[in-house]
Amino acid sequence: MNEPTPAPAAPAPEAAPVRHAEFKAALLLLLMVALVASAVLYLMYARGAFEPTQRLVLTTDNSEGVAVGMDMTFAGFPVGRVLRIELGADGKARVLVDVPEKDAHWLRSTSIFTLERGLVGGARLRAFSGIPTDPPLKDGAERELLVGDAAAEIPRLLSAAKDLLNNVAALTAADSSLGNSLRNVEGVTEKLNGPGGAMGLIAGEDRKAQELLRNANSLIVKADKLVGNADNRVFGKNGVANDAQVAVVQLNGLLSDARASLKKMDAVLVEAQAVGANARVATEDLGALRADVDSNLRRIEQLVNEINRKWPFKREDTEIKLP
Structure with a gap:
């Protein structure tokens, strides 16, 4: 059976030509360039490319870790950016830093600049201003950069650790002073734990230790006898303690007699005080009597003077002496 032949496919319609295609492509390219240029200009503005800046030159012996x-940073905030690194005529590295004028007031003539290299992470460039009232840093100023490298301390630490390990090995060696001291201590401990004990340690040899122990025992026996004799001598029947007790009794009797004598003396003193009081009263009466006698004698003297003044004949002056 014959199959029917398929009908031929209809031809696709042709696309209409774009009007002004070249102009539109050129316009799109110009727009793309404008967008890229705007982005570049914005990034440059954001990065401070158009801000007024002043130059700071930092010199150091080694600028390793510093990158353009x-x-x-100052107090953790960026106040400048490294623009270029160059080698000076004196063999030192020169780090040129651009500092925006709006942040330049943080840098003073006494500011310190440091480059810190840590064991982990990159280097950090820092500025420190201790006295904010100092004059501001001038444009184009050249300052020294202080470098602190933690990795540079590692060889010194390793050398110190090596010396420490050598000293420890020397201390723990078999023929070291510490080993000899430990062996001596062990020997002393063995002697202390031996039959002679501390006496054996003091005497040295066992025979000398035994002799020393015997002598010590004999001394102890003699000391016991001496203590017993002293006890009998002092506290025995006819000992010194009894004699002392009798003497104390006699002394108490003598003190009683002295106490009675003192009481009698007190009575005599009371009577003497009474006699003294009477004598004082009599003395006061004698003073009054003496005053009366003096008054009478003065009157007699006045009378005699009056008689002599009135008596017509001349007579010698008679002197009356007062007692």
């Missing part, structure tokens, strides 16, 4: 574009 690195920020210089």
